[in-house]
Amino acid sequence: MTRWWLAGLAILLLWIAYGASPYVALYRISQAVQAHDTAALEQRVNFRTLRLSLTRQAHAAAVEAIAARRDLSPRERTILTEASGALAGPLVESLVTPATLIDLLDDGWPVRAGLARDAAPGGEAAAAPEAQRGGGALGLHASTFSQLFALFRSSEPRGFRGMVVSYPPDRPLENRFRLRLRLRGWTWRLVDLELPGALRERISQRLTGAMQR
Known part of the structure; x- marks a missing residue:
């Protein structure tokens, strides 16, 4: 009887440890960000999947921004998609580095990537102060x-x-980041980060400006 009781207790403790583990990972990511510890952050981030995620978001934001201002034929949309994809890559490369990711997670704005707050549209400019x-x-x-x-x-x-x-949990949904963690082995890692609308708009402005030059 004692053996079964101990086995049940062990299972319960393992379940509690599993339930707490993603929040321990969030705590460690937060600590790495506050300490500007790029080495610690790299252990908790899958930069390859994060780069792919942000590339898709930047690419989609730019295409939709241009499509909203004019009617596009299927051929024009295809050309625009290819052009925005080519331009989104370098921008995302500048966003997804340990130092820039710390900058983004620290206060919600990647100044290191050249996205100056004072150049942002009204909603973003209001968020900076x-x-x-x-x-x-x-x-x-x-x-x-x-x-x-x-x-x-x-x-x-x-x-x-x-x-x-x-x-932040106290903000409207459109003003929040959505961070996705995935367990691989024994470690929870950041694999995806969905940007709030204001930041996606700023990125789309930069991409559309580059495409119109």
Whole structure:
């Protein structure tokens, strides 16, 4: 009887450890960001999948921005898609480096990538002073129990090995980042980061401006 009780307790503890593990990973990512520790961040990020994700977002934002201003034939959309894809790659390469990712996760804006806040449209420009007053209120913060609990409330499981967390949890959905973690082996890694609408718009402006030169 004691053996079965111990086995059940062991299973319960393993389940609790599994349930807590993605939030431990978020805590460690947050700590690496705050310490500007690129080596620690690299251990928790799959840069290949993250780069592919951001390339798709930048590419789609640019195509939709141009398509919204004019009617495009199927051939024109194909040409535009190819052109935006070629331009999105270098921009995303500048976004997805350890240092730039820290810059983005720290306060919600990748200044290192050349996306200056003062050049942003109205919604983004308004977000910059707010982030500065709040000590990076738009960034990923998971250093305290209350911050982790807020992220827990905004999390969505994706099967047994995946989880999506949206932050900041007190913002409207269109103004949040959506961060996806995936368990591989014994480590949860950041594999996808969906950008809020204002930042996607700023990236699309940069790409459409480059295509119109």
